[in-house]
Amino acid sequence: MGASASFEPLLWMLLFGVVASVPALIVAKMIAPRRRFFNPVKFMPMECGQVPSGEGRTRFMMQYYSYVLMFVVFDVMTIFLYAWGASLFGLPRFVTLPIIVFLAILGAALGYAMYLSSRRDIW
Amino acid sequence: MATVSEFTFSNFIKSVLWLLFWVLMIVSLIALPILFIVLFYVPPPVINGVEINPYLLLTMLTNPQVGAPLIRPTLDSLFFRIAVFPGFTFAALFATVLIFAERKFLAKMQLRVGPYHAGREAFWWANSLGGFLQLIADLLKLLGKEIIVPSGADKPIFWAAPVVLVIAAAGLIALIPVAPGWVIADIDVSLLAVFALLGFFPLTVLLASYASNSKYPFIGGLRALYQLISYEIPLILAVLPIVILASTLSLTGIVEAQYAYWFILLVPIGAFVFFITALAELERIPFDLPEAESEIVAGWLTEYSGMTYGLIQLANYIKMYALSALFTTLFLGGWMGPEFLPGVEVFGVEVLSSSETSGIFWFTIKTFGVALFMILVRGTNPRVKIDVLLRAGWSKLIALSFINVFIAVALLYLGVVGVGP
Numbered sequence: 001m002g003a004s005a006s007f008e009p010l011l012w013m014l015l016f017g018v019v020a021s022v023p024a025l026i027v028a029k030m031i032a033p034r035r036r037f038f039n040p041v042k043f044m045p046m047e048c049g050q051v052p053s054g055e056g057r058t059r060f061m062m063q064y065y066s067y068v069l070m071f072v073v074f075d076v077m078t079i080f081l082y083a084w085g086a087s088l089f090g091l092p093r094f095v096t097l098p099i100i101v102f103l104a105i106l107g108a109a110l111g112y113a114m115y116l117s118s119r120r121d122i123w
Numbered sequence: 124m125a126t127v128s129e130f131t132f133s134n135f136i137k138s139v140l141w142l143l144f145w146v147l148m149i150v151s152l153i154a155l156p157i158l159f160i161v162l163f164y165v166p167p168p169v170i171n172g173v174e175i176n177p178y179l180l181l182t183m184l185t186n187p188q189v190g191a192p193l194i195r196p197t198l199d200s201l202f203f204r205i206a207v208f209p210g211f212t213f214a215a216l217f218a219t220v221l222i223f224a225e226r227k228f229l230a231k232m233q234l235r236v237g238p239y240h241a242g243r244e245a246f247w248w249a250n251s252l253g254g255f256l257q258l259i260a261d262l263l264k265l266l267g268k269e270i271i272v273p274s275g276a277d278k279p280i281f282w283a284a285p286v287v288l289v290i291a292a293a294g295l296i297a298l299i300p301v302a303p304g305w306v307i308a309d310i311d312v313s314l315l316a317v318f319a320l321l322g323f324f325p326l327t328v329l330l331a332s333y334a335s336n337s338k339y340p341f342i343g344g345l346r347a348l349y350q351l352i353s354y355e356i357p358l359i360l361a362v363l364p365i366v367i368l369a370s371t372l373s374l375t376g377i378v379e380a381q382y383a384y385w386f387i388l389l390v391p392i393g394a395f396v397f398f399i400t401a402l403a404e405l406e407r408i409p410f411d412l413p414e415a416e417s418e419i420v421a422g423w424l425t426e427y428s429g430m431t432y433g434l435i436q437l438a439n440y441i442k443m444y445a446l447s448a449l450f451t452t453l454f455l456g457g458w459m460g461p462e463f464l465p466g467v468e469v470f471g472v473e474v475l476s477s478s479e480t481s482g483i484f485w486f487t488i489k490t491f492g493v494a495l496f497m498i499l500v501r502g503t504n505p506r507v508k509i510d511v512l513l514r515a516g517w518s519k520l521i522a523l524s525f526i527n528v529f530i531a532v533a534l535l536y537l538g539v540v541g542v543g544p
Contacts, residue, residue, distance in 0.1 A: 013307055028266050032270060032430075
């Protein structure tokens with residue numbers, strides 16, 4: 001059995017998600033009350049009853065940037081580890097050594113980055 | 124403006140006739156043509172070599188024994204699996220039960236009563252359940268509410284986000300084995316597929332919040348992104364020992380590897396980290412920063428109303444079922460348990476074997492237990508701050524999951540589990 005054949009039920013399930021959710025929206029559109037006249041206040045962005053000021057998509061401070069940078073590196077690492085972990089039974093023992101060196105390098109880098117992340121002025 | 128006509132008997136008769144006219148029109152112009160097209164042009168389904176035609180269906184009404192050999196092939200068909208049992212209807216029902224259990228259980232923890240009146244006196248057996256029809260009332264309320272799209276919103280993304288969330292949740296439940304042989308998509312890398320589908324949720328949240336063109340949803344979406352950064356790596360690393368011990372990426376294979384002992388006994392740290400990160404993934408209370416209702420109105424859900432909100436909640440609770448089921452599958456042995464339930468037989472034909480009924484029973488019980496534990500955590504904990512979550516995720520949870528990986532490798536190489544070369 002090829003990979004596409006085993007993934008086919010998953011794709012049908014995703015399609016069934018559309019079939020199950022879109023009619024709910026259509027029925028809600030049909031039976032829900034509609035606006036008789038246009039009231040601009042009703043369609044304002046929610047700001048706790050105040051008249052909204054400025055744009056909705058505001059500028060924001062890019063906080064915790066160090067974590068974002070670390071995430072880009074270490075998220076890829078985890079998937080590399082899966083390739084190793086799934087085949088660990090069939091591998092000879094000395095193959096684990098390079099992985100441990102790899103983990104040590106990344107762990108040291110992670111520790112250093114965590115140590116630096118407490119210093120705001122560096123990031 | 125609609126004019127309200129006077130209520131007289133002739134007006135009443137007129138309105139009834141008018142209704143009858145429309146029903147007849149719809150039946151004759153839409154329903155009957157569809158029926159004829161289906162009967163004439165759609166080939167009848169063939170199950171187990173028997174063609175299911177209308178005559179056979181009518182025969183089954185008077186003589187159900189005819190249909191008994193066809194039940195099991197129907198249960199095995201892909202449509203039944205997707206639509207009903209391990210698929211969508213089962214998950215949605217489980218989600219509904221979870222919503223009700225959560226409301227009652229949380230109310231008990233907070234010394235309240237919870238939903239009480241709706242449906243209490245509808246049935247004689249409903250008296251002890253107390254208010255279980257509240258869910259139907261809520262559903263009707265959500266269906267009947269106007270969907271307001273804020274001005275300046277990105278309309279296609281705004282409408283698509285709830286549907287995408289439901290699709291991703293449906294994809295999750297397609298991958299989880301419920302009983303031996305009862306899984307919709309038995310993929311050999313289903314664990315990686317689960318992680319891929321879990322990645323859809325925060326991205327959709329970010330898109331929905333950006334499409335809302337409002338400040339609170341935008342803040343909530345950014346918080347969802349930071350939350351993703353803090354929990355994703357511990358979540359993936361916490362499952363790595365399971366892959367090492369079971370030596371497979373298939374969820375069915377992982378359950379079958381636990382026939383003797385559950386993996387929670389071997390790697391309890393992994394179960395702890397996975398549970399915490401699952402709470403963060405679900406945006407439940409210690410980590411419900413993206414929808415913190417006391418800080419940023421409702422977070423990224425602020426602008427959603429009516430059925431769009433309902434679909435998002437449905438997707439959330441299906442996701443809660445899926446992650447509880449994933450915890451059960453990975454750490455609590457999935458469907459494994461004593462086979463004590465008898466199989467189901469209809470007119471002497473076996474429909475479900477004993478191992479299947481017991482498997483479904485044990486899986487459901489374990490999953491519900493895990494979900495109740497999540498509700499317990501929700502009822503007893505305050506919300507954490509975002510920097511606390513980030514620091515805890517990066518320094519504590521990742522360290523714990525690395526320790527966990529080393530424990531698994533040590534178990535393997537010391538000969539405790541498996542046959543090391």
